[in-house]
Amino acid sequence: MQDIELYTKLLGIRAPWSITGVQVSLKDRSVTISVSYDESIPVACPVCSGQASIYDHQKRRWRHLDTMQFMTIIECDVPRASCEDHGVKQLPVAWAEVKGRFTAVRHDQRPAPSPELTHPPVIGSDPPDRHAK
Numbered sequence: 001m002q003d004i005e006l007y008t009k010l011l012g013i014r015a016p017w018s019i020t021g022v023q024v025s026l027k028d029r030s031v032t033i034s035v036s037y038d039e040s041i042p043v044a045c046p047v048c049s050g051q052a053s054i055y056d057h058q059k060r061r062w063r064h065l066d067t068m069q070f071m072t073i074i075e076c077d078v079p080r081a082s083c084e085d086h087g088v089k090q091l092p093v094a095w096a097e098v099k100g101r102f103t104a105v106r107h108d109q110r111p112a113p114s115p116e117l118t119h120p121p122v123i124g125s126d127p128p129d130r131h132a133k
């Protein structure tokens, strides 16, 4: 599906994560992106990087920058890893900080506006000497 490919590229989602669905709601003016973890790939403890097992999943939602003024939400059942030494820890996700409600996108990561947009040419204001005769 094209939406999935598009958002995979825009968000930089890579294995073992993948986008499994993109839902657009015209009524709510929202885009909801569903991300899943490929559980055929072993998990590592987020603390020691040692071998761990999947303990359970926690449903999480993050607000991302809007898509064309549509509120953009990323949702995922994030696995929690169980490590013998460190207990149960949520796996880190590439698009957000572990405990954050919102994605870790800072305003200074937005592209800088082009000079033409910050200083638009004034239409119909020719230099005064052009018409002065």
Ligand SMILES: [Zn+2]
Residues within 6 Å of the ligand: 045, 046, 047, 048, 049, 050, 083, 084, 085, 086, 087
């Ligand atoms: Zn550990």
